[in-house]
Amino acid sequence: MSEIKHEEMVAVLAKPGDKVMQDLTPSTADLLHMAVGVSGEAGELLDAVKKAAIYAKPIDRENVIEELGDLEFYIEGIRQNLGISREETLQANIKKLKVRYEGLKYSNQAAQERADKAGE
Secondary structure (H helix, E strand, O other): OOOOOHHHHHHHHOOOHHHHHHHOOHHHHHHHHHHHHHHHHHHHHHHHHHHHHOOOOOOOHHHHHHHHHHHHHHHHHHHHHHOOOHHHHHHHHHHHHHHHOHHHOOOHHHHHHOHHHOOO
């Protein structure tokens, strides 16, 4: 196979915006909106934590509460779109972490080995 420049590969492989729009349904547009919202709010939360951890500023608790609330909003929107309950989400997380951390004991080794992902 001949050499291809990265920009050429992107040009031929990237789905064109008009095709993306054509394929969107109201449901997938809503889901995209909610997922983009999660990403944006997670970035804002990260920035608040960065200021405390890196710049040694006091944590802005009110801002963290605001960003967590915004994350809850968008996450609930995703759950509603996909018909997933909050309880279902939490139970799946509990099940996963019980497998990953046997006896509910944290270790760096268990975190790295991720037993819940074995066989994937």
